[in-house]
Amino acid sequence: MGNGDIGVFGLGTMGSALALNLAEQGFRVAVSNREVEWIGDFVKEAGTLSERIVPCETLPELVAALASPRVVLFMIPSGAPMDAMIEQVAPLLEAGDTIIDAGNADFNDTRRRSAALQARGLHFVGMGVSGGERGARHGPSMMVGGTGHSWQQLRPMAEAIAARYEGSPCVAHVGPDGAGHFVKTVHNGIEYADMQMIAEVYGLLRDGAGQGAAEIGAMFGRWNAGALRSYLIEASAAVLSAVDPASGKAMVDVIEDQAGQKGTGRWTVIEALKLGESASAIEAAVGARGWSSMKETREMAEAVLSGGASEAIVPDETELAEAFEAARILAHAQGFSVMQAASEQFGWGLDLARIAEIWREGCIIRSALLDDLAEALRGSLPHGALVLAPDMASRLGRTVPALRRVVGAAVAAGLPVPAMSASLAWYDSLRQARGTANLIQGQRDFFGMHGFARVGEEGKHHGPWWD
Incomplete structure (x- = not known):
C-alpha cells in the first residue's frame, strides 16, 4: 500500500489541471491515463510539482499507490466510459474507499451508481467542477454529492484547491448521491x-x-x-x-x-x-x-x-x-x-x-x-x-x-x-392571481371528461356539456 492522498485517472485538460492543483497544495497525487504515453509528458510538464506526483501505467498500480481509505477521482467522459471504469476499479478497492466522478454526468446515472456501489461497501461521489481549465488549475467552484464519509475523506483536499470568496472556499457537500451533479x-x-x-x-x-x-x-x-x-x-x-x-x-x-x-x-x-x-x-x-x-x-x-x-x-x-x-x-x-x-x-x-x-x-x-x-x-x-x-x-x-x-x-x-x-x-x-388555466381545464373536461375544481367548492366537477 502506498502513501498517495488521491488518485487521478484521466489526464486531459481538466484532469491534468486538477492533479497539478492538488500537488501544488501539498498533496501526493497518483496519476494514470488510458493513453499511457500521456503520463510521462504530464510528469515532465509538472516541473517541480512532479516531486508529489506518482505516475502509474495501470489502474492496479494507481490503486496500490494510495493510502487507505483510498480516494480515486476520474475525469473521463460520462456515460458508458464511466460505467466501464467503475467495473474495472471496484474489485481493486476495499470497503470505505471512495470513487469520484468529477465530469459532467447525468445525475440519474450518479444516483444509480451510488446505490450499486453502496451495496459493495464503496462510496461514490458525483462532483460538479466549474471554472474550466483555469479554474481547475488555480481554484474551481465544486459541488459535491455523496455520503458524509466520502465528504470527510475529500474535504481537506477539496477545500484546499477550491476558489475562495473573501477567504471562504467555494466548495460544499450539497447533498447525497446525485445532488452534486444535479446542482452542476x-x-x-x-x-x-x-x-x-x-x-x-x-x-x-x-x-x-x-x-x-x-x-x-x-x-x-x-x-x-x-x-x-x-x-x-x-x-x-x-x-x-x-x-x-x-x-x-x-x-x-x-x-x-x-x-x-x-x-x-x-x-x-x-x-x-x-x-x-x-x-x-x-x-x-x-x-x-x-x-x-x-x-x-x-x-x-x-x-x-x-x-x-x-x-x-x-x-x-x-x-x-x-x-x-x-x-x-x-x-x-x-x-x-x-x-x-x-x-x-x-x-x-x-x-x-x-x-x-x-x-x-x-x-x-x-x-x-x-x-x-x-x-x-x-x-x-x-x-x-x-x-x-x-x-x-x-x-x-x-x-x-x-x-x-x-x-x-x-x-x-x-x-x-x-x-x-x-x-x-x-x-x-x-404576477397574475387569476390566470387563464380555467379555460384549459374546461377544454380538457369537454374533450376528455377530465373534470375540474369549482371556485370555492371541493370535489371534482364537470361542465354542462356532459349533461
Whole structure:
C-alpha cells in the first residue's frame, strides 16, 4: 500500500489541471491515463510539482499507490466510459474507499451508481467542477454529492484547491448521491441563459442600432465595473474588443454564428419538466443554440420570410442594463426553483443559499448578483419563491419596466430575444392571481371528461356539456 492522498485517472485538460492543483497544495497525487504515453509528458510538464506526483501505467498500480481509505477521482467522459471504469476499479478497492466522478454526468446515472456501489461497501461521489481549465488549475467552484464519509475523506483536499470568496472556499457537500451533479447541471443551465441574454443584447446593438463590436465591447466593460459585474460580462467585453490578427477585423466578426453544446443545458430543461417546474429562459437558450446550427436554413429564410419594422432601435445604455438585470434575476430564480423542487423530490436538503455562495468565485456564472441572491435565500421567501424575497421583488419592480420596453422594441423590429422574452413572460405569469388555466381545464373536461375544481367548492366537477 502506498502513501498517495488521491488518485487521478484521466489526464486531459481538466484532469491534468486538477492533479497539478492538488500537488501544488501539498498533496501526493497518483496519476494514470488510458493513453499511457500521456503520463510521462504530464510528469515532465509538472516541473517541480512532479516531486508529489506518482505516475502509474495501470489502474492496479494507481490503486496500490494510495493510502487507505483510498480516494480515486476520474475525469473521463460520462456515460458508458464511466460505467466501464467503475467495473474495472471496484474489485481493486476495499470497503470505505471512495470513487469520484468529477465530469459532467447525468445525475440519474450518479444516483444509480451510488446505490450499486453502496451495496459493495464503496462510496461514490458525483462532483460538479466549474471554472474550466483555469479554474481547475488555480481554484474551481465544486459541488459535491455523496455520503458524509466520502465528504470527510475529500474535504481537506477539496477545500484546499477550491476558489475562495473573501477567504471562504467555494466548495460544499450539497447533498447525497446525485445532488452534486444535479446542482452542476442547473449551474450550466443558468450559464446557457446568461450567455444567451448577453448575446441578445449584442444582437440588438449590432443589428438594431448598427454598432460595431468594439463599441459594444466597451459598453460591457463599463457594465463589468458596476452592479452587473460577472465573469461572462468580462469575457464578452474581451471577445468583442479583440482583433483578428489575420484579417484585421473584429475577432467576433470572423467567428461562425453556430453555437456548440454538450448537453447539460438540455438536461436542466428535461429535469425541470419532469419536476413540473418552469425553466423557460434556459429552454429558450438551449433552443437558440439549436437554431444557430441551422445555418443554411437561416440563410434561405432571410430572403423569404418577412421581418419586422424597418426603424432602427435607439439604444439607451441604462435601459439595456436594467433590462438585462431583470432578465438575469428571473433566469437565476428559475434555476433555484428547479433545484428546490429536486431537493424535495429526492430528499436532498439542498442549502440554496450555500450553493449561491460557492458560485461567487471559481465558476463560469460567478457574478455580483450571486452575493445578493445568497442573502435573499437566507432570508424570508414567501412560498419559497426567490422573486418574492423583498430585495428581489424591489429590484424587479425597478428593472422589469425596462425589460418590457426592450423586449417590445425588439419584437417590433423583428430581432430575436428568446431568453429575455421568456423571462418576461414567466414574470407576467407569476404576477397574475387569476390566470387563464380555467379555460384549459374546461377544454380538457369537454374533450376528455377530465373534470375540474369549482371556485370555492371541493370535489371534482364537470361542465354542462356532459349533461
